[in-house]
Amino acid sequence: MLRKNERLSQFYLLFLCLSGITYILSLVLSLSIPPNVLILAFAIMVLILGVPHGALDYFIAKQAFDTKHIFWLILFFISYIVVASLSTYLWYLFPSVCLVLFLLISIFHFASDWRNSLRFSTSIALAALVICGPAFFYANSILHIFEGLMIDTESAKNIVQIMFIIAVLASVILLVNFLQGYFTTVRFWIRYELLGLALSSILIPPLVHFVLYFCFLHALQHMCDFANYQQVSLKKVFVISAPVVLLSVALSLLIPYFFPNTNFESNIYRIIFISLFGLTMSHMLVISYWHKWISYSPS
Numbered sequence: 001m002l003r004k005n006e007r008l009s010q011f012y013l014l015f016l017c018l019s020g021i022t023y024i025l026s027l028v029l030s031l032s033i034p035p036n037v038l039i040l041a042f043a044i045m046v047l048i049l050g051v052p053h054g055a056l057d058y059f060i061a062k063q064a065f066d067t068k069h070i071f072w073l074i075l076f077f078i079s080y081i082v083v084a085s086l087s088t089y090l091w092y093l094f095p096s097v098c099l100v101l102f103l104l105i106s107i108f109h110f111a112s113d114w115r116n117s118l119r120f121s122t123s124i125a126l127a128a129l130v131i132c133g134p135a136f137f138y139a140n141s142i143l144h145i146f147e148g149l150m151i152d153t154e155s156a157k158n159i160v161q162i163m164f165i166i167a168v169l170a171s172v173i174l175l176v177n178f179l180q181g182y183f184t185t186v187r188f189w190i191r192y193e194l195l196g197l198a199l200s201s202i203l204i205p206p207l208v209h210f211v212l213y214f215c216f217l218h219a220l221q222h223m224c225d226f227a228n229y230q231q232v233s234l235k236k237v238f239v240i241s242a243p244v245v246l247l248s249v250a251l252s253l254l255i256p257y258f259f260p261n262t263n264f265e266s267n268i269y270r271i272i273f274i275s276l277f278g279l280t281m282s283h284m285l286v287i288s289y290w291h292k293w294i295s296y297s298p299s
Contacts (some may be wrong), residue, residue, distance in 0.1 A: 003157070006187060006189040006190060007246060008189075008190060008217060008221050008224065009189040009190055009192065009193035009217075011216060011220070012193060012196065012212065012213075012216045013189075013192060013193065013196050015212055015216050016196045016200055016204075016212055019204065019208055019212060020200075020203075020204065023204065023205070023208070035265060036265065038106075038207065039265055039268045039269075040268065041270065042207050042210075042211055042268075042272070043268050045211045045215050046211065046214065046215060046272055046276075047245070047249060048215075049215035049216070049220065050214050050219050050221050050248070050276075051241075052219070052223065052237070052238055052241035052242075052245055052282045053218070053220075053222040053223050053226075053241075054279050054280075055240075055241035055242075055243075055244035056222075056223070056226050056230050056237065056240065056241055056244075057080065057282065057283055057286040057287075058073075058076065058077070058080075058244065059226070059230070059240060060226065060286055060287070061076055061286050062076075063230070065231070079282075080282045080286075081282075083281050083282040083285070084090040084278040084279050084281060084282045085278065087277055087278040087280075087282075088274055088275070088277065088278035090128035091150075091277055091278070092150075095149060095150040095151050095294065096151055096152070096155040096156075096159070098277060099146065099149065099151055099159060100159060100162070102273075102276075102277045102280065103131055103159075103163070105280060105281070105284060106127075106131055106280070107127045107128050107131050108124070108127070108282075108289070109127075109280065109284050110127040110130060110131065110218060111123040111124045111126070111127040112287070113127070113217070113218055113221055114126065114127075116191075117186060117187070117190050118186065119182075121160065121173065122173070122174070122177050122182065124172035125169075125170040125174050125177075126174065126194060126198075128166050128167070128168070128169070128170035128195065129167055129170040129171060129174065129197070129198055129201050130201050130213055131163070131166075131201075132164070132166040132167040132170065132201075133167050133170075133198070133200075133201025133202045133209075134201060134202070134205075134206040134209060135160055135163035135164040135167050136164065136165075136167055136202050137160075137203070138206050139160050139164070141205060141206050141207075142160050142163070142206055143156050143157060143160055145206065145207075145273075146159060146160070146267040147268055148265060148266035148270065149266075149269055149270060149273055150270070166208045167201075169194055171198075174198065176227040182258070193217070197213065197217075200212060200213070207293050208288055213270060217250055222287075223237045223238075252273045275291040
């Protein structure tokens with residue numbers, strides 16, 4: 001019988017195959033999607049599937065800290081918003097430093113997706129390839145995205161070079177694992193998920209790769225974990241997260257007002273990635289504690 005994470009692996013691989021076929025056909029037939037359309041679709045997917053998984057942090061914290069005290073709940077909200085807001089403001093002051101920090105934090109955060117499937121070093125290497133793999137063949141695309149995030153060209157080039165080095169090191173670690181036969185101990189569908197992620201990070205355009213992983217694997221796995229521990233349906237999870245999602249969207253839409261002279265594409269990049277950076281700082285603290293709580297909880 002398939003486990004839940006293996007069903008998610010199948011779900012991810014299905015969308016990966018469909019995206020890969022679509023991409024190949026677009027190359028063969030010389031078709032191109034207008035950049036603004038692709039970016040808008042990217043933003044919508046992150047909104048529908050990506051943001052809700054972070055919107056559950058309040059309920060996760062309430063469960064992990066086992067409290068319903070109104071003072072604690074108010075303190076949690078204030079702390080969460082302060083950390084997210086301060087992180088976003090720091091990006092405005094030090095964009096290059098915050099981008100590097102965001103990439104490193106994302107590697108460790110995404111590595112937790114395989115905490116029950118892979119050993120720590122392998123999960124870190126896989127997460128590093130997921131984040132930095134696009135630097136192999138899509139360096140110019142990444143450079144363009146980074147420049148839209150307030151990063152000067154020279155710093156953006158240096159960060160892309162660092163990503164390339166990290167991707168090479170991660171590939172070597174994964175190759176050594178493969179040659180040692182480690183992946184033969186991993187469950188069948190998880191194995192193909194890892195292969196799909198590695199190929200996607202290298203061959204698929206960065207935005208498509210990010211949406212496929214972040215929305216159809218990372219976010220859904222997190223929401224399924226939450227549904228499992230709360231004993232509710234996935235549909236209920238989306239309903240629970242809706243108010244916080246709407247609030248996050250409203251706050252994110254304020255970002256363009258701080259950069260009135262930027263174009264639509266740059267505004268979308270900033271709404272998505274700078275908002276994600278701010279929220280990830282708070283989100284990661286909550287999720288790290290939750291995962292430890294799950295590990296030690298007798299239930």
